[in-house]
Amino acid sequence: MASADGGPATIETIARRAGVSIASVSRVLNGLGGRPDTVRKVQAAATELGYVPNAMARSLRGGRSGQIAFAMEDIGNPVYVAMVRRIQAVAREAGFRLLLHSTGADREEELRALRSLADRHTEGLIISPIRITQDHLDELRRAVAPVVVIGSLPEGIALDNVRVDSRVGAAMAVAHLAGIGRRRIGFLNGPLDTVPGQARHQGYLDGLGTADLPVDEELVEFGEFRTDSGADAALRLLERVPDLDGLFCANDLIAVGALRALREAGRRVPDDVAVVGMDDTELARVTWPTLTSVGLGSARRGELAAELLVDRLGEGRDREPRWVSVTPELVARESTRS
CATH class of the missing domain: 3.40.50.2300 (Response regulator)
Incomplete structure (x- = not known):
């Protein structure tokens, strides 16, 4: 069965049908359990919508995708080109493939990039939004995989962050x-x-x-x-x-x-x-x-963000969040x- 919008059932549509969070759906579908009523709701919604995990998702159950993503405003902007080059270099050295997502500064596209972490197609995300709304902050707090933000975050957000004044x-x-x-x-x-x-x-x-x-x-x-x-x-x-x-x-x-x-x-x-x-x-x-x-320091910010994400995915999974600053130079x- 397809979702209500006519497309294939996804973790997002299951979450809406079950009335639970995307993170909860991801945990249940990946065999990580949850509260009994949540498991029941998710399984019922998945069956009703005819959800069939794709081959990649099945292979990721308990495994790794070997991919990280970078979501930016405009892939054609030279600032992001410089970032991508350094992120790519760090990712390649660490054995990761890099996926790019050009959002056009569209809020929904940026939120979708954060929510898509629940699908486990990528192990982590670097994101550089030019607007940070309450919806962004909510999704960042709910993210089921490591996220590094390039840009200023308000105090109290416990995430790795690379910024410049x-x-x-x-x-x-x-x-x-x-x-x-x-x-x-x-x-x-x-x-x-x-x-x-x-x-x-x-x-x-x-x-x-x-x-x-x-x-x-x-x-x-x-x-x-x-x-x-x-x-x-x-x-x-x-x-x-x-x-x-x-x-x-x-x-x-x-x-x-x-x-x-x-x-x-x-x-x-x-x-x-x-x-x-x-x-x-x-x-x-x-x-x-x-x-x-x-x-x-566009290139340096990209490099630092990639290093923070790779570290978080490795030995630094349980460390405290780091906020790193780059100094402007005329x-x-x-x-x-x-």
Whole structure:
């Protein structure tokens, strides 16, 4: 029998039919037992829905898949490309295959990636969400396999975590622009309801305060963390603030778009407008002019996350959660040189 949505029965549909958690269903179907009433409900729901475990699931009962997964916003973003390369290297050395899941920052896709751990197709997950909702926190607490989060977690979440203080990095960017004499420093940000958007906005304000520059809302534009959005935001900002002489962009993709917009507007970089990006991706080294950018250790964060997960799956299964931080670093290039 198929599930209510017409597809094959899954652990999720069994959990809904039985009125129990996905973790409980996973335990029962994998022969790990549970409360008698829970076992009865799960078995009845599985029979009613015609659930048949696939060959891989049967082989994993009490065994290992040899796979770990990485869920990220956009597999085409150079930040995640750098992470994937390091995660892949660590995983391969430890004997794991790496599965990739590009979520598009869709909440349901990210939650699905966490819930899918109950199927045991992967032994653990590295996830890097740009928004962390209460639903994310609930699923992280319920996860039936090890999870490592790349990004800031609130206090009290007992999970391995790799983070970087992009607020500090944003303040460094503004300080650099102020240090080369720029006084009308604009900011092109991504969505303010994201973790990086909030942190970088606060860092921009911190940097203005340290440089004794006034806060002017006219100097800030919001969009998406994409090149086309960066170009559009830069054109809007230039139209509104013709005396703009410095520009901080919340990531390198936005900065690439801004460089294009500045050329189209006849503004020279760095003579008229000095530009700083963030993430120090490969893009920063191939733009024209090359882009000053604040590195957030993307490759290193990926490597650390993979090492934490591999350790958790091995001898570190019972250790206390570790929170590891990477330090931002500004790399000066042609876009801010006199």
